[in-house]
Amino acid sequence: MDIEKGTIRKITTALLCAVLSACGGGSSGSGAAPSVEDSSNSLLRSVSSDEEFVARFKSAYTQTNGNRQDQQPPLAAEGAAADNSESPSGYSSTYTLEDNVDEFDVLKYDGDYLYIVPTIQQTCCFISQGNAAFASDALVAPQNPQNPGSIRILSTNPDDASAQEVTTIPLADGEYVQGLYVQNNRLISIGTTQFYGSYGDAWQQIAPWGQQSVAVKIYDTSNIDNISQLWNISIEGGYVDSRRIGDILYLISRHTPYWDNIYYYPASQQEANANKQTLAGTTSADIIPRITVNEQTKPLLTAEDCLITRNDKADEYAYPVITSITAIPLNNPNSAQTTCYDEDANGIYMSANALYLSQARYGSSEGQTRVHKFALGAGKPDYRGSADIAGSLWNRGQVDFRMSEKGNQLRVVTTRYTGDSDDLRDHQLTILQEATDDLRLDQVSTLPNSSRPAELGKPNESLYGVRFLDDRLYLVSFEQIDPLYVLDLSNTTDPYIAGELEIPGFSDFLHPVNDNLLLGVGQSAQNQGLVKLSLFNVSDISNPSELTTVLLGKDGGWNYSEAQYNRHAFTYLAQADGTDRLTVPVQTSYNSDQGTYISENRLYLMEINGKSNPAAASLDLIGNIIASPSPAENWYGGQNRSVIHDDAVYFLSGDYIWSALWADPSTQIGPQ
Template sequence: MSASAKATALLATSIGLVACSGGSGSSGRKLDTDYSGLRLATSTDGALHYATKDGRVLDALRNGIRMSLAGAPEIAVVGGPAAFSDRAGGYSRTTVQVAGVDEADLVKYDGHHVYAVVPKPVPSSGTAPTGLIRNVLKVVSTDAVSAATQVVSEFTLAGEHSSVPLLYQVQSSSGDTEYLAAVSQDSRAWLQAQPVIGTLVSQPDRTIVQFLDVRDPSNVSQAWQIELDGWLRGSRKIGDTLYLVSSYRPRLAGLVLPADTLETRQANERRILEASAADLLPGYRINGGTELPLVTPRDCVLPADLSSLDAYADLVVITALDLNQRRVTDVNCISTNVNGVYVSIDSLYVGGEGVAADGAPMTVLHKFLLNRGDITYRASGAVSGRIGWTNASYFMDEYRGDLRIVTSRADVHGLSVLRETTDRRLIAMARLPNTQHPAPIGKPGEQVHAVRFFGERAYVVTARVTDPLYAIDLSNPVDPFIAGELEIPGVSTYLQPIVGPTGAALLLSVGRELNAQGVRTGIKVELFDVSDVARPHSLGVQVFGKIGSSSDATEDPHALTLLPVGHTDSYRFALPIDVFDTPSYDGRFSWTYSGVHLLQIDGLAGATPHLSLAGVIETAEPDRSNAYPRYPVPNRSVLHDECVFVVNGDTVMGSMWSRAAAEPAQLPSVEFGMQRVRL
């Protein structure tokens, strides 16, 4: 909504609050405590409209509270193309899905300093441990010539009840980081979820953004903080605008549990009727100050046929923050469940689960236009099936205004192309398979493990024991078809497109090797030539370890670091792996070592690109007191020219790429600013 529309809505809401503050739920009114006719409003694929009457939104939220008191099941609300981010400057950035759309991570780098959030236990008081975590921002200066590192400062972020914050950078025109936006979740609502003295505790979920001044890296300070009611589901940054997607459930204070008498039921109903917009809608606080309204009813979109019996258990709230001006610029809300958030440069899509008329699962999609902090609802639609839960955003992609999406219904998988119409609908222009192209995506019993859209192509990996890679031609958006297929052992869980200087198209995959019984064994990295979409073929594979081996990069793209070399004839990349390769007495394998594995793709300008292992930076190995890897947080690496900087929990180490290849067992590192050598 525009700023003027929001101002009008705020004024209308203020007037409405004054008008309804008295009379509702008065002691002389007959109270209806029969909630059996209420029903949760389901996600709809019909066009939505901004609310024109406050009561339609507020009454649906009141019904949601009534249903929760009656024991109705709650709606489950959960959790999201660029070949690379901009690589100018000779160093790697956070691996992202869409060029120009930044994603939060535990580690950020600007060519001079590594910024890493390290969770540390709060020291116990007395004999009992606290069980709390304090989050420490570690700032480490780097030398891209010698690979030297030096801890500059450590800053403890406020909030021992929060999740580990994820970082965004606000950089100057020269690329130096001036501020960091640390996004986290306050968990106190979960710690106080039990009734106290018969009254339901109403501590809300809260999303926290802490704005940290790092212009002087040795003297970090908090410049600003905003707390928003709601549980964070995803975030993205475009320019200096931070978009937050959160789910909010009203927690109305003063409700008595258990409501097992007519008197308590009527008291609860009276409290529900008296609840104002301020009670039912989320708010926010700046620097711990007075709570302000985050959402007004006029910010919400809803179906035209919403009835008086429909209930909203949750609201999904999309908030835009201007990080330069440090203010909320716009908010939209919608009632839907969420199992995927996708953000392009221009649009934000929320994907929720729905049920078709025949009872079949479907994915309901809602599109919002993003324009420099202004959010506007555009359209809704639905497709059969559901998107994956892991890296759900990668199952969606916007290209030239169309949304492409891969969904599954059991082991039947399909691709749909949706287009916005003038009547606010997302209409499927094409589906695959279809009568002209009936070949299925995947074989019986196979599940989708990875999806990647890139321009006019889509790559889909399904697997049970073998790993079929499907290359789909989307050059004609109304007539997609499977152009090529390659069947290989193993399963890929992440796909990274790579384009060479001559236009050669490659696909890098990270996943798992599978044995004959379908058991996942070592970590598998493979390079594919997809220049000819009809004939994809493997150019090389590297497998690390046996059963028990693991890598963050199989599930989290941010754990994979990439950097072009020279004129992009080569690409270097790094990923952490815990290698289990030592035979054990019971026929299994024990932990051998953990380390950052350095790989390289060469020959991009020639006819035969190839994949090779360049070296390993070992970060841990077993000893008498440490027989298993400790899974440090964060576990990331940064590539800068000929240097590799590794962030391994509280340890930051640097190495020259060539030295890591020549002497992988002898590497300098820095921990708390002190030198140590692993032998």
């Protein structure tokens, strides 16, 4: 990683941690909670009564901080993805981690219209534009709309790569739209009352939890000239994440009630006693979040619908936050159902069948991650069990790639911190499955183990790219070289390292081209500062090889791609003729020979050819589309997305679209 990029990541993390240090974690739910017998060893159990629900919640404010298990503020996932990119309609869709599990994003496309969320302008951390110069004055972006702005809708003509704004959806004051879904002539927006940032998925780190709400608005777009709002849904709490499976929107939120005179982290017995007095008359109605659907308000859940942490120790910390999983039928949001529990959630992974919520726990010096599984179906999410895993999960990159479900098993990669200065971190694969006799996730196997002690990565190497693909696991670790590991998971009771390749640089993001080819997006070590794309031949997993590399950006400058930490910035579309097309945005900053500072955003167009013969496959650079901001404004091009539709390419940079035909990217249109 180059120094400037590393510095920005550290500053961003420090700012987030400073904010997070003021908040806590917790959870709750709605609908009938699963029946958990008292003899169970499950980590969560049903609330026995309204009185127990209130007492547990109060106890979070009447214990001193010395009993807390989460002394360090956890970091949430920075983004993640599945490959449903091969669209039979001839156009690309949002890159996701799992097929058939849609993820919201700032740009959505339905084959006819582009739907664009306005950039939420940052209030700090801009690169000074005072001495900026840009490649082409003709490509200067128009003035960005001021908050709240509007959702822009542009019609497209893929024959000539043109786009034209046809309408907008104005946003209310204080309405921060984080992303969109499109489905069956419906546009679904997810808005919040707080802005959580735009680096990766930093907005998932919610602090403080109180006095927030999440807004879900569903629009009918069947007549684009007369868009109507069908549903307006508001849920009390901070936004964690969401996914869509068919007609069901799954929304994860966190809530804590607000009191003017409460010590949220009592540091002394005097403060704890003051909280007891403040909360003396508290009822469950004061604690439970509310949902409003088209101006009709009701409780999101009941106390008896919640799960709570099994607490057998009198001094074990109770969480003052309710984490809710709400299943919202898009056809009838009034029938939404919720499950909740009383622990925090640092990140999620969702398959087509289950939702896994995970949280960092700090009772162990090596780190520990707790995972809860909820089965998905026609009704509310159903608790299926939990497990504690050694090591940390949510520490860098697109970390939900570190989790993968196959059948009834969950595969997880964590990082354990050893305290050994010569080898600070060890990486571990853990495979879990549901127990047959309890609500529990049992360990099937781990790697390394006593029979296979070889480490996953060289000493002191951090873990970068991770990708589970059927019975294989690809891992990229890095300190000075870039080992690519291929693990064979076909026998889940005995996984093993099948092959290894050492090359310079590293890959943050891994994409499967097919069973024999793997694409990596990361950074070059030999040409420091350049974005590196590597095409790997993995047809022989015992002997993986690097076929070719392409370097992107300006040599000697500072270059990075949003696709390294946010999969939604990566676009991939397979063609009927066997050629695969892909686009990668790169932001470049450098000093020109004249001493001026130049900043530009480019979208690089590439093809993978000959993929049916992995030994002869190639990665070919076609060209790029450039979008540069005006030097007169504090322009922030944080959202870079693209769409491929037949031979047309649409590049969203900031709030505006640049476009071109694939065969002639230098002849471009924009900004629109």
